[in-house]
Amino acid sequence: MDLSRNILSGELPPSFSRMNKMQTFQVGNNHHLSGSIPLEWFSNWTLLRTFDVANNDLVGSIPPEITRWEVIDTLVLRGNCLIGKVRAELGYLPSLYALDLSSNNLTGTIPLEFGNLSYLQILDLSNNLLEGEIPGILSLLPLTDILLSGNKFTGIADNNFCELPNLKLLDLSKNLISGAVPGCFWNIPSVTYMDLSSNAFAEEVTASTVDFSQLDSVDLSNNNLTGCFPSVLKNLELLEFLDLGGNMFSGKIPSWIGASLSMLRILRLRSNMFHGSIPCEVSQLSDLQLLDLADNNLTGHIPVSFANFNYTIMTKPELEHNSGPMVMVDSFLPHYSDQVDIIWKGRDYNYSRKIMLMTGIDLSSNYLSGEIPAELLNLGAIRFLNLSRNNLSGAIPSNIGNLKDVESLDLSWNKLSGPIPPSISHLMFLSSLNLSNNLLQGEIPSGNQLQTLDDPSIYSNNLGLCGVPLSIPCKNGSSSTTALDGAKEGHHQLETLWLYYSVIAGTVFGFWIWFGTLFFWSIWRFTFFSCIDAMQQKFMLKMKR
Structure with missing residues (x-):
């Protein structure tokens, strides 16, 4: 059943549970479906393989009964209003291939039980409220796409990502990850997209010689990276997108x-x-x-x-x-x-x-x-x-x-x-x-x-x-005349203003030269006052005559 991309509203009907041979259910991108996922669906849809309710208004937490969907391989809950922690029970869905819980209000950490998902290739937990360090158990999975952006993950970037031979997409942006960018990131053989932007990465970007790289997109913007233009980029001949903005x-x-x-x-x-x-x-x-x-x-x-x-x-x-x-627009991972x-x-x-x-x-x-x-x-x-x-x-x-x-x-x-x-x-x-x-x-x-x-x-x-x-x-409709008049008037005003400033500055400067000379040098001061006395005597003699 595919009812996606319509304008459906209201709650998901529990009566759908009667369709007990349901294998694919998609109602994504309706934007107005509300309520929670009916618990009856978990009991009766034992053959379900694809479940997509992306971009609606579903609420509540992820029910623990989700483990009853034993053969599900694609689970997309993106873009709803789900709360609570990421269920550890998700780690017991043995056939899970793609898990998208992005753009909700989920909290807590990534469960260690995810290490059991031996078929998981696509993991998208971006734009939630998750925290803590990214667990190393992810390196044990056959992941090709890791999207963890827009959370509060801390710690340093784990070299374990370099052990994922099939990794194509790595997005750790908009977190609190610190330390240096691991040099081995540039040598992941199959990675094409790497976004480490808006974190707290620091130091210089260094790496050993890159023998071969599939990278076509690198975003290191808005960190605290230093040094010169990274020389490692010289070897990325397939690069189409490069963002180093907002660094040092x-x-x-x-x-x-x-x-x-x-x-x-x-x-x-x-x-x-x-x-x-x-x-x-x-x-x-x-x-x-x-x-x-x-x-x-x-x-x-x-x-x-x-x-x-x-x-x-x-x-x-x-x-x-x-x-x-x-x-x-993509039916699963959108514009990542x-x-x-x-x-x-x-x-x-x-x-x-x-x-x-x-x-x-x-x-x-x-x-x-x-x-x-x-x-x-x-x-x-x-x-x-x-x-x-x-x-x-x-x-x-x-x-x-x-x-x-x-x-x-x-x-x-x-x-x-x-x-x-x-x-x-x-x-x-x-x-x-x-x-x-x-x-x-x-x-x-x-x-x-x-x-x-x-x-x-x-x-x-x-x-x-x-x-x-x-x-x-503009005077007389003449743009050139008006412009020249305006320019001349402006220059004349500036010249007049500078003249006033020059006179005032000269007066103050001259006063302090004379005052400083008389104040600091006694010989000049005595000579000056002697001249004044002599002039006074001559003036008095002339007055007597």
């Missing part, structure tokens, strides 16, 4: 990244301490969809070679335009390995990287200088571009209108000058714009999508700008 990595971004990691689609290094220039070899990543180097100490110019992204998905959108996140967090339009978004329509570049909060390469704006399918909080100068390239699909554009907090190119009004999908805190001048372009962006803060702190939505009118 330092040094330069290596030039070998373009040749050694040529299959990268997502590169996220934000919020570290990388310095030096952006290596032009990054542009060799011909499949790149997302480049995030924000919040580092990078210097130099934006590489003109970024124009090479013209031959990538950034200029060849193959799917229909969609402004919202895309999510992979396909998500990436992106700061977009000032908010955090989560996107699927497999069918990701989101493409963009974020170089914000660095020390980049020079002009914005006009070639960069030929990336027609880019969805967001953030170059804010740098030292970029020169004019905004006139071909900015080529960013046909851009939705978020942030060039604020730079030293950009000149007018805003009229072609910016061609950006039909633009919903977030920030050009504030620059040296721009002239009339603000209008028309099309720009009409909806009526927040004056978008253009604030540009002394030479005028027009809607600012309250500064």
Whole structure:
């Protein structure tokens, strides 16, 4: 019986227990089924092999009577409101192949009885309230997928994971695991996905020589990792997703990244301490969809070679335009390995990287200088571009209108000058714009999508700008005249202000020079007062005459 993906509501009917030859029962993704699992089902469904009630509103604890389902191999209780501890009785289901208890409110530890599940290959306990250390008995099972994220597991990462020859997916993210990343993790022969993000891992990432690796996704973000860009990554030739953000990595971004990691689609290094220039070899990543180097100490110019992204998905959108996140849907383990967090339009978004329509570049909060390469704006399918909080100068390239699909554009907090190119009004999908805190001048372009962006803060702190939505009118309809007048007036005010400051500073400085000289050197003081006395005597003699 498969009633999944409908809009069923109410409680699960006990009368279904009469179907005593039930082998497969699926009512997942109805979202409104409530109550608990009827106890009659455990007694009569002795032939049940698959049970899936994922993503509903079921309550209560996991009944101990579940051991009566002796031949069950797939048990999916994901996304409900179950409470209590993970039942030790689950360890006595001899045929269990896949167990998914994720996204509930389960507490306690992982039962040691799980060591009896000699056929278990998929274990998902993520997003619960589990705690304690991860037991080593898991290494005795034929596991291929281990998902324990979003709990309160502590201790250090166990080397026992390295003893799982068939392990493909390891997700320990969003826990309290500490210590160093075990070097043997990079040598698990079959692992393709490894997520250790949002823990307390520290020290440098080291490993012995990697002979062969299937890894295509590595997430080490939001830990306390130190040292240079991990050299072990150089050997991961199949890597498509790399996130090192939110650590304390330092040094330069290596030039070998373009040749050694040529299959990268997502590169996220934000919020570290990388310095030096952006290596032009990054542009060799011909499949790149997302480049995030924000919040580092990078210097130099934006590489003109970024124009090479013209031959990538950034200029060849193959799917229909969609402004919202895309999510992979799977009947069992959902989107476990396909998500990436992106700061977009000032908010955090989560996107699927497999069918990701989101493409963009974020170089914000660095020390980049020079002009914005006009070639960069030929990336027609880019969805967001953030170059804010740098030292970029020169004019905004006139071909900015080529960013046909851009939705978020942030060039604020730079030293950009000149007018805003009229072609910016061609950006039909633009919903977030920030050009504030620059040296721009002239009339603000209008028309099309720009009409909806009526927040004056978008253009604030540009002394030479005028027009809607600012309250500064353009005189005589002439944008250039108004802009120059505004700029001249601003410069004149600054010059006047600096003159006042100079006079005051000179007066105070001069006073303290004289006062200090007379106070600390007695010879100068006696000489000064002698001169004063002599002048007084001469004045008195003249008065007597």
